[in-house]
Amino acid sequence: MRTTLKRKAKKVDVELLTRFDAAAWAEYEGVYENSWKPEEGDPALLRSFAEQEGAAGRIRLAIARHDGKAVAAQFWTVENGIAYIHKLSHLEEHKNLSAGTTLSAALFEHVMDTDKVDLIDFGTGNDPYKRDWMEVDRPRYRLDCLNPGQAQAWPALAKRIITRLARGGTES
Structure with a gap:
């Protein structure tokens, strides 16, 4: 992971926002819509949630750009000492840039060093990439x-x- 970050981090520019920004959200939606992820069930509801979290100062929205184009995006929130990872995606045609890994590293650094969270919650699911970042796997039933x-x-x-x-x- 560290080797990947050292080699690839310079290939993308990272913007990390702690407030809602309509232009950045549009880039997030564009990346998500064109990623490998399934179609978002209710994009308007998710945007409304992001706007509310932004107004409350809890949003952490990160966009990775390569040559000015958004190639990866992540939507997190922070509340009561916990960072919640809600959505992350990248464009498959730019997978070689490891932009998602670079975004995750930037967000982890921010929520640990700036927000001083006690826990980072990846939510449910057994996606293999989650194990790369976690020290402890907490099963949910x-x-x-x-x-x-x-x-x-x-x-x-x-x-x-x-x-x-x-x-x-x-x-x-």
């Missing part, structure tokens, strides 16, 4: 309580039963 006496629970219960049968009846 979800508990669904379904009442078979309630008709609205039946579709979810049926799905679980079918899934279990398809796996050969094993619990997992």
